[in-house]
Amino acid sequence: MxxxxxxxxxxxxxxxxxxxxxxxxxxxxxxxxxxxxxxxxxxxxxxxxxxxxxxxxxxxxxxxxxxxxxxxxxxxxxxxxxxxxxxxxxxxxxxxxxxxxxxxxxxxxxxxxxxxxxxxxxxxxxxxxxxxxxxxxxxxxxxxxxxxxxxxxxxxxxxxxxxxxxxxxxxxxxxxxxxxxxxxxxxxxxxxxxxxxxxxxxxxxxxxxxxxxxxxxxxxxxxxxxxxxxxxxxxxxxxxxxxxxxxxxxQLRRLDGFIKRREKIAETYTRELSGIDGLKLPGAGELGKSAWHIYVIRVRTGRKNVFDRLRGAGINVNVHYIPVYTQPFYRSAGYKNVSCPVAEKYYSQAITLPIFPEMKEKEIKYVVKALKGALGVH
Ligand SMILES: Cc1ncc(COP(=O)(O)O)c(C=O)c1O
CATH class of the missing domain: 3.40.640.10 (Type I PLP-dependent aspartate aminotransferase-like (Major domain))
Known part of the structure; x- marks a missing residue:
């Protein structure tokens, strides 16, 4: 491609x-x-x-x-x-x-x-x-x-x-x-x-x-x-x-600059992706300031398809996280019947988009375009 x-x-x-x-x-x-x-x-x-x-x-x-x-x-x-x-x-x-x-x-x-x-x-x-x-x-x-x-x-x-x-x-x-x-x-x-x-x-x-x-x-x-x-x-x-x-x-001397850049990338994603039906964007929260470690979107339907399309486009999206108690180790260690419904619903919809201080403007644009394409929005 x-x-x-x-x-x-x-x-x-x-x-x-x-x-x-x-x-x-x-x-x-x-x-x-x-x-x-x-x-x-x-x-x-x-x-x-x-x-x-x-x-x-x-x-x-x-x-x-x-x-x-x-x-x-x-x-x-x-x-x-x-x-x-x-x-x-x-x-x-x-x-x-x-x-x-x-x-x-x-x-x-x-x-x-x-x-x-x-x-x-x-x-x-x-x-x-x-x-x-x-x-x-x-x-x-x-x-x-x-x-x-x-x-x-x-x-x-x-x-x-x-x-x-x-x-x-x-x-x-x-x-x-x-x-x-x-x-x-x-x-x-x-x-x-x-x-x-x-x-x-x-x-x-x-x-x-x-x-x-x-x-x-x-x-x-x-x-x-x-x-x-x-x-x-x-x-x-x-x-x-x-x-x-x-x-x-x-690195600590550079931290404030790193956070500013992460904020900027998050702002761009939020601006470019807001208003899309079936897509939920993360907020920074009203209690303070986020460090924007990851930018997790939620796709109401077809998460796997969107994830695969983005991966196919070379974007190494991820899912943070699988509910811990569903891991095989925990299931076999007595957590078989544990269930947290909000966590499970979140997990079924989540995709982590790339965010890191050295991310370039053209890379952000590329992610936005690929995501819109995967969601069928233009
Ligand atoms: C929420 C959370 N806690 C703890 C850790 C463990 O940190 P480390 O990988 O430095 O051992 C991580 C690492 O990814 C994490 O995301």
């Missing part, structure tokens, strides 16, 4: 300055456990407005140690969204607990606070709302429910670095105990693989530091000598390298 393009749904943006930062780090004396780790943490803490940040090897590692720090363990449950990446639920299993799925809201595809509240039981100890697509969930509402039921709140903000809720940046933890981020290449900023937890609690911060590094500390009241370290609990090696942190620091 003449003029056929190949467009991914998401992609990192790496500048000369990013490459230079990585080069300097790899040539330095410490390529891991060096000064860039704390520098990146300080920068994230300053950016989000939280008191503490702990950077780790992935968003999944961040969720795992946050889940343990939240007290999730055998016999306990945590509630997350039916529409999310599997990691939001898997972290509860890693910690020995049981994930419970709440349905989503039709409009925002964020967790439905009313359904979440219905699913709280004596065993529930944490809520894990996800800022789906980068659009903030209603944190004040979720916090009220958590307070009433004495629950910890972990925000899964893998999609939402750079988003804002009621004038404050996601990650400030004003309405939660911890927030996790992912720095996978399709996310707001990247370190290759990487993640972080932010918190305002010194106690949680210290626990997260321990869990990142085998449960080992050198912070000992009366050491026999400088060699001494203590393993206080079973932790992990979830460390991230100085090379990755140098990239993260450089």
């Amino acid at each position: 003449p003029g056929k393009m190949v467009i991914p749904y998401g992609k990192q943006s790496i500048s000369r300055a990013d490459i230079e930062a990585v080069r300097r780090a790899i040539e330095g004396p410490f390529i891991t456990q060096g000064p860039k780790v704390k520098e990146f943490e300080d920068a994230l803490q300053a950016y989000t407005g939280a008191k503490y940040a702990v950077v780790v090897s992935s968003g999944t590692a961040a969720l795992h140690i946050a889940a343990i720090a939240a007290g999730i363990k055998p016999g306990r449950e945590a509630i997350t969204s039916a529409i999310t990446f599997v990691a939001s639920a898997n972290c509860v299993l890693y910690a020995g607990g049981k994930p419970v799925f709440a349905d989503v809201l039709e409009d925002s595809v964020n967790i439905d606070p009313a359904d979440m509240e219905k699913k709280i039981r004596k065993k529930t100890c944490a809520l894990i709302p996800v800022h789906f697509a980068g659009r903030p969930a209603d944190l004040e509402h979720i916090r009220r429910i958590a307070r009433r039921n004495k629950l910890i709140v972990i925000e899964d903000a893998a999609h939402a670095l750079g988003a804002e809720y009621k004038g404050r940046r996601i990650g400030c933890c004003e309405h939660s105990d911890m927030t996790i981020f992912s720095f996978h290449p399709v996310k707001s900023i990247t370190t290759g693989e990487g993640g972080a937890v932010t918190t305002n609690s010194k106690e949680l911060y210290k626990r997260l530091l321990l869990l990142r590094n085998h449960g080992i500390t050198r912070d000992i009241a009366h050491p026999e000598g400088e060699w001494q370290y203590e393993m206080r609990e079973l932790g992990y090696n979830y460390r991230i390298t100085d090379i990755q942190c140098a990239l993260g620091l450089s």
Whole structure:
């Protein structure tokens, strides 16, 4: 097909300055456990407005140690969204607990606070709302429910670095105990693989530091000598390298520009695609600012046909996400009868269009044209 393009749904943006930062780090004396780790943490803490940040090897590692720090363990449950990446639920299993799925809201595809509240039981100890697509969930509402039921709140903000809720940046933890981020290449900023937890609690911060590094500390009241370290609990090696942190620091300086570009692309899609019968477009939300991690449209009928046509045109559309409890692993692990009707309807209609900072105007136009063609609109 003449003029056929190949467009991914998401992609990192790496500048000369990013490459230079990585080069300097790899040539330095410490390529891991060096000064860039704390520098990146300080920068994230300053950016989000939280008191503490702990950077780790992935968003999944961040969720795992946050889940343990939240007290999730055998016999306990945590509630997350039916529409999310599997990691939001898997972290509860890693910690020995049981994930419970709440349905989503039709409009925002964020967790439905009313359904979440219905699913709280004596065993529930944490809520894990996800800022789906980068659009903030209603944190004040979720916090009220958590307070009433004495629950910890972990925000899964893998999609939402750079988003804002009621004038404050996601990650400030004003309405939660911890927030996790992912720095996978399709996310707001990247370190290759990487993640972080932010918190305002010194106690949680210290626990997260321990869990990142085998449960080992050198912070000992009366050491026999400088060699001494203590393993206080079973932790992990979830460390991230100085090379990755140098990239993260450089990327963080570019974050506001990335978000502006994502906003611009979303605006163009919304302008060009509004008013088409049978097509529902995503909103930025009235609670703040979306980070526009993904732009998900909903096609009332014929989703598969539209998806296949777009893929056929070289546009690497995707579906975010298959309801987690329908995965074969979950179905065979006791989730056979779970059903979240709004999530299932959403899933049957969703298509993720490409959005990433370096997306060119002609690529946006190409996607719009191909989509209109697939929908039979001209
Ligand atoms: C909502 C959500 N949570 C957690 C993760 C896990 O992050 P990572 O891939 O960095 O482990 C992802 C990654 O895609 C995600 O989308």
